[in-house]
Amino acid sequence: xxxxxxxxxxxxxxxxxxxxxxxxxxxxxxxxxxxxxxxxxxxxxxxxxxxxxxx
Amino acid sequence: xxxxxxxxxxxxxxxxxxxxxxxxxxxxxxxxxxxxxxxxxxxxxxxxxxxxxxxxxxxxxxxxxxxxxxxxxxxxxxxxxxxxxxxxxxxxxxxxxxxxxxxxxxxxxxxxxxxxxxxxxxxxxxxxxxxxxxxxxxxxxxxxxxxxxxxxxxxxxxxxxxxxxxxxxxxxxxxxxxxxxxxxxxxxxxxxxxxxxxxxxxxxxxxxxxxxxxxxxxxxxxxxxxxxxxxxxxxxxxxxxxxxxxxxxxxxxxxxxxxxxxxxxxxxxxxxxxxxxxxxxxxxxxxxxxxxxxxxxxxxxxxxxxxxxxxxxxxxxxxxxxxxxxxxxxxxxxxxxxxxxxxxxxxxxxxxxxxxxxxxxxxxxxxxxxxxxxxxxxxxxxxxxxxxxxxxxxxxxxxxxxxxxxxxxxxxxxxxxxxxxxxxxxxxxxxxxxxxxxxxxxxxxxxxxxxxxxxxxxxxxxxx
Numbered sequence: 001x002x003x004x005x006x007x008x009x010x011x012x013x014x015x016x017x018x019x020x021x022x023x024x025x026x027x028x029x030x031x032x033x034x035x036x037x038x039x040x041x042x043x044x045x046x047x048x049x050x051x052x053x054x055x
Numbered sequence: 056x057x058x059x060x061x062x063x064x065x066x067x068x069x070x071x072x073x074x075x076x077x078x079x080x081x082x083x084x085x086x087x088x089x090x091x092x093x094x095x096x097x098x099x100x101x102x103x104x105x106x107x108x109x110x111x112x113x114x115x116x117x118x119x120x121x122x123x124x125x126x127x128x129x130x131x132x133x134x135x136x137x138x139x140x141x142x143x144x145x146x147x148x149x150x151x152x153x154x155x156x157x158x159x160x161x162x163x164x165x166x167x168x169x170x171x172x173x174x175x176x177x178x179x180x181x182x183x184x185x186x187x188x189x190x191x192x193x194x195x196x197x198x199x200x201x202x203x204x205x206x207x208x209x210x211x212x213x214x215x216x217x218x219x220x221x222x223x224x225x226x227x228x229x230x231x232x233x234x235x236x237x238x239x240x241x242x243x244x245x246x247x248x249x250x251x252x253x254x255x256x257x258x259x260x261x262x263x264x265x266x267x268x269x270x271x272x273x274x275x276x277x278x279x280x281x282x283x284x285x286x287x288x289x290x291x292x293x294x295x296x297x298x299x300x301x302x303x304x305x306x307x308x309x310x311x312x313x314x315x316x317x318x319x320x321x322x323x324x325x326x327x328x329x330x331x332x333x334x335x336x337x338x339x340x341x342x343x344x345x346x347x348x349x350x351x352x353x354x355x356x357x358x359x360x361x362x363x364x365x366x367x368x369x370x371x372x373x374x375x376x377x378x379x380x381x382x383x384x385x386x387x388x389x390x391x392x393x394x395x396x397x398x399x400x401x402x403x404x405x406x407x408x409x410x411x412x413x414x415x416x417x418x419x420x421x422x423x424x425x426x427x428x429x430x431x432x433x434x435x436x437x438x439x440x441x442x443x444x445x446x447x448x449x450x451x452x453x454x455x456x457x458x459x460x461x462x463x464x465x466x467x468x469x470x471x472x473x474x475x476x477x478x479x480x481x482x483x484x485x486x487x488x489x490x491x492x493x494x495x496x497x498x499x500x501x502x503x504x505x506x507x508x509x510x511x512x513x514x515x516x517x518x519x
Contacts, residue, residue: 002318002321004318005318005321005322005325008322008325008490008491009325011486011487011490012325012326012328012329012487013329015329015483015486015487016329016332016333016336016483016487018483019333019336019479019480019483020336020340022476022479023336023337023339023340023341023476023479024340024371024373025371025372025373025374025436026371026373026374026375026376026434026435026436026437026473026474026476027373027375027435027436027479028375028433028435028474028476028478028479029478030476030478030479031375031433031434031435031436031474031476032407032408032409032432032433032434033376033378033394033396033405033406033407033432033433033434033435033437034405034406034407034435035403035404035405035406036395036404036405036406
């Protein structure tokens with residue numbers, strides 16, 4: 001097996017391992033939720049986000 | 056060995072009206088296959104003096120050789136005549152060959168001696184060199200090169216089987232057409248041969264290829280000859296005759312195997328295996344479970360309302376949480392939502408926002424609609440513990456004449472343990488398959504360049 005194939009195999013192993021870790025721990029850089037600085041009080045919804053984009 | 060058939064297949068692979076070239080020059084008996092019929096037969100060497108320059112000439116394959124070119128003056132001599140007559144005289148200086156006549160080398164387990172040299176071309180264009188090799192027990196072989204690589208050719212004793220409209224088959228291997236019928240002539244000759252070769256001798260030739268091999272067909276007005284050539288590795292010619300390997304460059308040879316094919320196939324197999332592993336991991340650890348739902352009846356007047364869901368217990372050290380929302384009844388309205396996922400033991404809070412919306416109307420282009428009545432938010436790496444979800448929602452109605460509020464939005468919010476991050480899966484598949492696809496691109500690019508030289512590539516290369 002060529003050196004390139006071995007390196008690519010290791011790369012796939014790294015990606016698969018990282019993906020497995022992310023799947024088990026529920027990690028995603030694209031997740032919506034994030035940790036807040038403190039407890040949220042009542043209210044705080046941003047009003048006015050909606051509305052049609054249709055022209 | 057038997058002689059190749061006199062009349063071979065017609066010409067499905069090229070210009071059907073290409074006339075067979077004229078017979079060799081006067082005094083010639085045409086190309087006759089004189090391959091030693093029995094491996095136990097060993098030819099003896101003979102010596103005589105060139106009638107033109109007096110140089111001492113040794114016939115390596117005495118008894119089989121019909122003509123020989125003097126290595127000193129280049130005159131072509133008929134050695135079947137007891138007086139050794141001159142067939143053709145050359146005034147030009149004897150060419151210095153890359154493989155000098157008399158050179159010996161071991162190719163693929165057999166020792167060969169270079170006894171003849173031909174320079175041929177397509178009527179002056181695309182010249183290539185052919186060296187005739189001889190071994191008293193194995194017979195003759197051809198060593199061909201056009202500067203890009205070397206091929207070892209063996210004349211076939213039977214015509215290949217035609218396969219399909221234009222291809223041929225030899226030993227179960229298919230050869231696709233590459234060069235159509237083209238007149239080919241001898242431009243230069245030196246050494247000894249098994250037929251009366253002379254400068255200007257013409258045949259019509261066509262070539263068929265598969266990776267690593269070329270099947271060549273030649274025909275004059277008397278016979279057809281098939282030759283099967285195998286591409287040699289660069290080190291083979293160096294090991295055999297001690298000459299430098301071909302420098303390469305330019306287009307790939309017609310029968311040159313793609314150097315990327317094997318690697319591309321291996322990369323694809325590795326990528327497919329890794330991709331399958333990713334799907335297995337996704338099925339094992341993706342998905343959601345234990346849904347809990349709350350329903351909020353909103354007055355879509357912009358006033359915020361709230362609800363709670365929980366408790367929900369997360370058992371893994373870190374885990375994703377999915378909060379999905381549906382508002383099936385909204386029309387020309389949107390609902391803004393805020394989520395607070397609070398650990399009831401530590402007070403740690405995770406936040407997210409979302410919106411569901413649906414609009415429709417009519418304009419000069421007709422009816423239109425946009426928005427989605429359902430959506431979801433995903434929390435990443437939430438620590439183990441017991442959580443409560445606080446939901447804050449505010450509905451607003453949109454009208455063509457402006458924004459206004461009204462009642463009537465019912466919102467269902469569901470929290471579940473776990474999540475499937477398809478963005479993660481897409482990203483992982485991308486970085487795994489990109490190198491494999493890159494290798495395939497290089498392979499296909501090589502094949503495209505190789506086939507671009509073919510008369511059957513479909514491209515317009517008439518101007519070449």
